[in-house]
Amino acid sequence: MSADAPARFGTGCHLHLIDGSAFIFRAFHALPPLSRKSDGLPIGAVAGFCNMIFKMVEDNAGPDAPTHVAVIFDKGSHTFRNEMFDRYKANRDEMPEDLRPQIPLTRDATRAFNIACIEKEGFEADDIIATYARMAREAGGRVTIVSSDKDLMQLVGGGVEMFDAMKNCRIGVEEVEAKFGVGPDRVVDVQALAGDSVDNIPGAPGIGIKTAALLINEYGDLDSLLERAGEISQPKRRQTLIDNAEQIRLSRRLVLLDQNTPGLEPLEALEVREPVADDLLAFLTLMEFRTLTRRVAEKLGAEAPALPEPAAAEPGTEAPDPALSLPFENYECVRDEAALLPWIDRIRARGYVAVDTETTGLDEMRADLVGICLCVDPGHAAYVPLAHVNGSGDLLGNLERADGQIPLERALDLLRPVLEDDAILKIGQNMKYDMKIFARLGVTVAPIADTMLMSYAAHGGLHGHGMDYLSEKYLGHTPVPIKSLLGTRKSQITFDRVPIDDAICYAAEDADITLRLWRLFAPKLPASRVTTVYETMERPLVPVLAQMERHGIKVNRDHLSRMSNAFAQKMAGLEAEIHELAGRRFNVGSPKQLGEILFDEMSLDGGKKGKTGAYATGADVLETLAALGHDLPARVLDWRQLSKLKSTYTDALQEHIHPDTGRVHTSYSIAGANTGRLASTDPNLQNIPVRTEEGRRIREAFVAEPGNVLLSLDYSQIELRILAHIAGIDSLRQAFQDGLDIHAMTASEMFGVPIEGMDPMVRRQAKAINFGVIYGISAFGLANNLRIPRDQARDFIDRYFERFPGIREYMADTVAFAKETGYVQTLFGRRIHTPEIGARGPKAGFAQRAAINAPIQGTAADVIRRAMIRVPGAIDGLPAKMLLQVHDELLFEVAEDAVDAVTARVREVMEGAADPAVKLSVPLTVDAGSGPNWAAAH
Structure with a gap:
């Protein structure tokens, strides 16, 4: 200066x-x-x-x-x-x-x-x-x-x-x-057309930066373009500009910077001024910036203030927070407004609060709020009962409200400003559940922190992330078990029937434990180098999933009922055929009886008894027997498939249809899979088989509301693309860049056959190997998949590695890295711990295959997480809702006339989801389809 x-x-x-x-x-x-x-x-x-x-x-x-x-x-x-x-x-x-x-x-x-x-x-x-x-x-x-x-x-x-x-x-x-x-003089015009999903500037649907620049360069400026929009030859682009002219002009006003800000110095x-040495060094000393303080002092020719050196500590042995060891007992019951108001003041003064809800059940779409737990200091928490009832009721079974509770609406009126205040952090354990409970009552909880996800980001693959487990492992405290209050089985009650005095310790303790876990985990995220993972892929996903789950998806009950009846009839026919093949009647659903039929009475080869003395009759055993031409095991496999479809889907899905919404509301577990994949539960909508006629017919039951369609956008072969990038396989990279049929290209490379006129069976073999390698498939597994001899399958795998040596190198390097560090990681920094990587025997092979697959599957999971987080902003203002995530697919419900606009915006987000964190050497491509039901859309 x-x-x-x-x-x-x-x-x-x-x-x-x-x-x-x-x-x-x-x-x-x-x-x-x-x-x-x-x-x-x-x-x-x-x-x-x-x-x-x-x-x-x-x-x-x-x-x-x-x-x-x-x-x-x-x-x-x-x-x-x-x-x-x-x-x-x-x-x-x-x-x-x-x-x-x-x-x-x-x-x-x-x-x-x-x-x-x-x-x-x-x-x-x-x-x-x-x-x-x-x-x-x-x-x-x-x-x-x-x-x-x-x-x-x-x-x-x-x-x-x-x-x-x-x-x-x-x-x-x-x-x-x-x-x-x-x-620069036309940047505003281009931005007005392209919009900005980050700032929520709408722009013109389906028009990106490149198209916007072409239009502006052709017509000169935005006003001329909008005036002459009717001259544009492309019908879709012309109509978009005509329909959205005012929205585009609004976007221009939003992106145009104000060069007349009043009241500035x-x-x-x-004017440049030299720093005042005493003032600057005092600030740096206060911040405890040792290195920078010395550098600045040298620059200014001043003496650096003495800073006490921090006490040396071994990694992982930092001094514990003394508040974490306070007794779990100083809990208060807040029964009226006078007692609640000081808690609200305390929360505002702290700027954060641990929050937990007590409800009548685990289904957030049906459970009723019974009470709210609050904690701002370890060892001091409150329970606010809201809807407890007395055990006795009138002749009709109506239970009377227990005394000493704030009316629910009044409590929410008092707490809503705190729960919705952007300046107050709300801390929870599995916060998605509590957010959905509050959302149904008209309260939007934000911003949030989630101790379950902090643990998941730091400890993924090491252990579970439930509160009871985390409390015992990290706080040395065993929480009050819920069954001590609710009972079990037939005698189990709901939480609203628990006497308030009995509920206080259990409920308030949840908030106390959550706050302590937050104080323990939050400082350790940076040291574990997982702050970015938590802040960009875990925490922002919570409100997105909560909204998706609340939307749910409409299901046609009549269609499912007809399918259940049809499955029952087919199963009865198969049972009769199976009994005839067996020579007698038996319970087809009994593995023990089936084993006796196959291996004792029919004397088929391959019978192996387990510890219980019964023969193994799993799918792998039956598939092997069926491949050898035995009809009975083949028919049993058909029967089992129909039985599973009926019990798991066509029967069970009818029970999951919400009585008020007419929709099925699945719940996604963010911390369920070590690799970052989401898991769908209650019901699981991610495992509906799509390769069978029956599975596709089940998807026909998932429908759009009148005037809407279901829109599916699905990453194309994303894990193979990531493998090509990570393993540095030039031929695969080039194939993806050229948009080739990757399976046909692989078959051509491996078997020396031309792509043109290729035998579909040869392509199928290459496809099975392509996907199998990602999951560490064995020769035995590939032989079963392709119904070929094991020696031939082993030859296929060996030839694959010879042709693509980068894959074997990637596998070896990944296993070595896991053994050295105890974890592997995705391209975005997610760590998947591999505690079994040093095991011997059968566990060793499984652990190594899991370690090899985790960076690939985990990176794919990270990509779609990043996309999901950006999608709500991209489709804001359009008549569309994101409903489901199924592995590499996102499913939307969209107004019929908005399909093209939504497709364009979501595809842009999905295909650019890796940027700017990771620059992939292969393009991500997304396939899209729409229709009145899920089967037609996908």
Whole structure:
């Protein structure tokens, strides 16, 4: 910095405008793991921010040094754009819990460096930057905007340029043209057409940056384009522009920066000033930044204050939080408003609260809220009973409300401002359940933290993540068992019938345990290097899934009933055929009786008895026998398939239809699978067979409401694409880039046959190997799948590895990495622990196959999670709802006339879901289909 900068701003002056918000978020997400002060305050983002500011100070020397500089911040989230469009930025992710207290400290840091710190209520930082850039330009000076934000690129030119401090590169007119396809003066027009899902700017449905640039370059500007939209030859594009003209004009007003922000400090007030050594060093010392304090002291020629060195500690043996060992007993029952109000004040003062709900059941769509648990300090929690009833009732069985409870609506009126306050973090264990309970009562809980997901992010593959288990393992405390209150089996009662005095300890303890787990887990996420996984793929997914589950999907009960009847008739016919083949009647559903028929009476080969003395009659045994031409096991397999379809789907799904909504509401487990895959339960809608006629007919029962259709978007061969990228298999990469039939290409590579006119059986063999290799398939497994001899299957696998040696190298490297570290990880940093990787015997093979598959399946799971998190913002304003996620498929209910628009937006999100975190060397492609039911759509 120059000490003799001119006092007045004019020709020859150079203004640096630093995008403070961008620096903060870059520091939080991109720099090394976060740290905390000795008192527990998170300071990682502040440390990164200070280092970036200091680097700017050091680098800005010489003839091109700035004469004036300011750091510009956002102040608040509500601006004049929200008055234009109330959903502006409505889908932005919540601020991470560790970042919130650091925001004011970054302002203090700016002032400590003696740099002008500028923010203004009702205006975004970008508007302030635009205003200062205009003022400096008009005064004859130059401007460098220190940011890479695309929204600021409309300002480039005429003495204004940008500088990306992270990439150390200049952004001028040419760079803007390369990004947008137009010059800076037309960036706003392109953005108005393309919209922005991050900021929730609607734009023109189905039009992206490239198409927008083509249109603007052809017609000159946005106004001319909209006036002449009727001349566009493509019917769909023409109608989109005509139908959405006003929405596009609104989008332009939203993206256009305000260059006349009122009430700002004059340019002269931004003059470069040397830091005051005492002030800056005092701040850095307070933040306990040892290295930076020494560097700044050397720079300023001052003496660095003495900082006490932290006590040495072995990794994992840090001093425990003493509050975590407080007794689990200081619990309060809040029976009236007078007792609840001090708790609300306490929550506001803390800025966070652990919340838990007590309900009448586990089905969030049917359970009633009985009470709410609150905790802000370990060892001190409250239970707010709301709907307990006395054990005795009138002659009709109506139970009377227990005394000493706040009316439900009144309690919610008092708690709603806290539960919906963006400045107060709500902490839960499996928070999705509680959010859905509150949502049914009109309360939107946000922002949230979830201790179950913190454990999952840090300990995935090591153990379960239920509260009781976590409490015993990490807190050394066994919670009160629920069965001690509810009883078991026929004598079991619902929680509303538990006497309030008996419920207090159990209920309040849940919130207490949850708070303690949060205080234990939150500081350890950065050290485990899983903060990004938790903040970008776990926590933001909770409200998305909660909304999907509440939407549910409509099911045609009559269709299922007819199928159940048809299955029953087919099963009866198969039973008669099986009895005839066996020579006598027996219980086809009894494995013991079936084994005796097959191996004792019919003397078939392959009979093996287990520990119980009964023969094994699993599907693998029956499939082997059927492949040898035995009819009875083949018919039993058919019978079992129909029996499973009937009991698991056509019968059970009818029971799951909600009486009020007429829809089935599955529940997704975020922490159910080690690899990050979601698991669907109650009912499971992810395992409906699709390769059989009966399975496809079951999907016909899932239907759209009148005027709507079901829309399916499905990643094409995503795991093979990820394998090609991770293993670096050039031929597979090129095939995907060229859009070839990957299975036919593999068959051609392996068997030396041309793709044209290929025998479908040869392609089928290659397909089985392609997918089998991902899951570590054995020669035995492949032989069963293809109904070929085991030696031939082994030869196929050996030939596959010879042709694609990168796969074998990937497998060996992955197993070695797992043995060295105890985990494998996805491309996005998700860790899947492999505690059995060093096992011997049969466990060893299973553990190694799981380790090899986990990075591939886990990366695919991460991709679709990232897509799901972005989809709600992309389709906001369109008549569409995301209903289901089934492995690589997303299913939507969409108005008939909006299918194309929704397809375009969702496909763009899904195909770009890996960016910018990971640059895949193969494209992700998404297949789409729609129809009146799920079978027709997929």
